[in-house]
Amino acid sequence: MLSSCSTLGNTSFASSVESCSTLNPKGGKRGMSTAAALMLTSLVDAFSILVAYLLVSMSNTGEVLYVDAGTELPAAKNTFALERHTIIKIKKDKLSLEEKEIDPNSLVAMLVEIRKQWGEHNTDPQAEAALTIQADKSTPYEDINRIVTSGNNAGFGEINFAVLQN
Amino acid sequence: MSRGNVKNLDSEIDLVSVISLQSVCICFLLMTVVWINIGSFQVKQAVGGQAAEDTKKEPALWTLVKPDGAIELRLENAPAKLVKAFGMVIKGVEGKPNLESLKQSLGQLKSELPEINMALIKPESKSAYGEVIRLMDVIKGEGFASLGVAPL
Structure with a gap:
């Protein structure tokens, strides 16, 4: 009931695990869509890790020095x-x-x-x-x-x- | 009151907007991330920076770079035995300072005289700036926290 009346119901896809299973492949049934399923949860997880990593490695001191082209610092x-x-x-x-x-x-x-x-x-x-x-x-x-x-x-x-x- | 009138307190996050927000964040951070880290090497002018009476009599190592790449080491304000032992010239290799031998000598000196922290460097006028920085880096790496450069 929850998924049918929520935004998740409109945006979520069929489980990729379910459709990609080799033991009991539902994807193999006639008439089933061949489009690859997208796991939104893992995508959000991966994005979160990427954002956290980039935030940590980001310089928070601002631009201190501009190195000209052709100048190689020791x-x-x-x-x-x-x-x-x-x-x-x-x-x-x-x-x-x-x-x-x-x-x-x-x-x-x-x-x-x-x-x-x-x-x-x-x-x-x-x-x-x-x-x-x-x-x-x-x-x-x-x-x-x-x-x-x-x-x-x-x-x-x-x-x-x-x-x-x- | 019937069960149907009870308001549903469950809420969900709209994943599409979360993904959009994260995509924007990733793009922004990737564009602004600093891939090359620039640091600084801190030195002081060794001579002429302060009055003679202000100068503390602490042990100091003078490192003089010769035109052929040789490095002359000279100890000051240290026990006479060590001054004699570590007053040496390290020959250069192909016109460049032999940093490996210097590293060994500095390691020995530091083990004999742990309180020494000051090193003063006098490079050759034609020495490349990169070579001088490498020399300073080796000296600093051996535990000489206070570096100074002597005017030519």
Whole structure:
């Protein structure tokens, strides 16, 4: 009675186990439909597992870093989760600060300005201003060193290198 | 009151709408899922970051990369016996640092001096950034939690 007056009655199909049985195949009877039956319960179960898995593996920190095409980050095992800090990118001798291409000579001045703004908003006395450097793995270290030194001169005590987690 | 007037309290979930909702969720999550995990390697500027009197006299390992890929190890603020034993040069292999030998030496050092946590790295100016990160990764993997880079 319940199934006849409910929405389930309209949407459910004949049991697939019943129709696919090899011992007593009802599907073999004359006049029976040859359409495959669909087990909605197992489909819902599978979907639920998939949703749960994807929710767990989903990043809830949002997009922190955009890696340009042609940039291959170095890989490392002993890493920390990437946090949102001031990002400096090096790509083929071009330097960009927060996705805006800049003149390398003005880097220190711009970093000093950012550090000043950070100091005005920061309330934690233990916190240190941090910088994230993103570069291709083939970049010579002297280019990285220039940014590390500039960051240090501007008052950034912590330098983070963006890497791929192994 | 007759039995027929009793309201049926059983309810059912409409599976079609559940499946539709889950399909939308799966599509959204598949499109937004992060397949590549990006992490960060935290270092500090080894020299010039703070005043000399603020610097704690704790044991530190200096790792200097030479142009031929050799790694020079130098211990500071440690017992003289260990400074002598671990002051060594690890020869490079095909112009690149020999990370396996470095790993062994660091393991020995860590067993002799467990309180050592600081390692300072001075790479060669022409070293590839990827090689420097690999070197740092090996050092960090051996239990050196505090890493610093020296300016060139």
